[in-house]
Amino acid sequence: MPSPQTTPLHSLHAELGAKFVEFAGWEMPVQFSGVMPEHLHTRSHASLFDVSHMGQVIVRPESGDLRDAGLALESLIPANLVDLPEGRQRYGLFTDAQGGVLDDLMVSNHGDRYLVVVNAARAEHDLAWMRAMTGVTVELRTDRALVALQGPGAEAALATLIPVVTDMRFMDSRPLAWEGLDVWVSRSGYTGEDGYEISVPADVAKRFAEALLAVDGVLPAGLGARDSLRLEAGMPLYGHDLDTTVTPAQGGLGWSVPKVRRAGGAREGGFPGADVVLPELQDGPARMRRGLRPEGRAPIREGVRLFADETAAEPIGVVTSGTYGPSVGHPVAMGPLPSGVGDTVFAELRGRRVPVAVVDLPFITPSYKR
């Protein structure tokens, strides 16, 4: 087993008392003060997360015309990237020939190039996948760190360093300057809170993070809180809630496939698995990722089997992620269930069947600044 990679902020995490965990080949902080206090602090103030393990990929058109790079990306991603305005970001999926999800990602239009941010565990795969595109150059930027500043205090905190960020709204994404250095800022995140994701040059990342942490109300948070926050916000985690056995519609992500790429659209199909993905979006999937709220206080975690009733022998689904939701004060989970399932299913927990309400996601109301 090769030793895990570390991010430019590793020494800072150690100084701040992080507990580390290996995640997707990286040694990352799982917590500082504790998952629950970090989670609650994010929703009430602001937390700084190191997400430098994620892949930051620059895609440039060889022709110099960004539309060509947009069309190239659209050959892999069922999203509208050609019409994505400069300074905006969009969520998308890589699909395989069977319509399964290879990864989920963010694409930003930075004028002369696209920035694509992919999951750490899929970065190597995605890079090879994107390098099959023609007419573009694809470059993984290992010389940069990525941090997420999340929570209601994020705007004021980041504005102390980069005042112009107050002008940005949800899913804006811009190359900006901090002390004359090239920083890429998007107003987005993985917590359900208002906030930003900021790409900074690796050699100044520690100084940048320290400057944010010096702002009153900003504390460091780890992957543990990131997971419970995204679960409450109803967001899927690749490798758990999404993988190649899940299509966009089954993942509850049909909204990311716009009209222009659907049947009858101007740029209909033209991505791997379109012959599976598009009819399913029209007809509705046989199963779909749903929110799960078990009765009582016991969390239902990944792998717990779900049954239609208290006695059924065959499960109808399996929990793909779940934990206790500190902000909502009850367990939260998600997993795929057949369409037409009732309002209640039963989770098998330590030999007993526990009633679980099938609910719409998210569990919290997001507070994005639109």
Added chain:
Amino acid sequence: MIKYTESHEWLDADGTDVTVGITDFAAEELGEIVFIELPEVGAEVEAGTEVVVIESVKAASEIMAPVSGTVTAVNEELVDNPGLVNEDAKGTWFFRMTVADDAALDSFLDEDAYRARTGA
């Protein structure tokens, strides 16, 4: 007399009556506890079998019966307020049991030996 298990429970023995909780070290490792399932009073338990389920924000864990015996009382307060364990693990008991033979406790760690294990 307080004894400790290798799996981070404390055992407060008074003759054949034993009160069981988890150590500060265990509580710290688990993080914020959100759910505790206790055994039934009167349950006959065998050493090494699961008697308590503990769920924290991070993970599920359990307490195995340290010795064989009968559960005589459970701390019902923990069902509604599992966080009490995080506030004071050493002072928060989970259940009491009687053991057939109090010599069964001799093999557990004393405080010095337990501290040496956890590096505390």
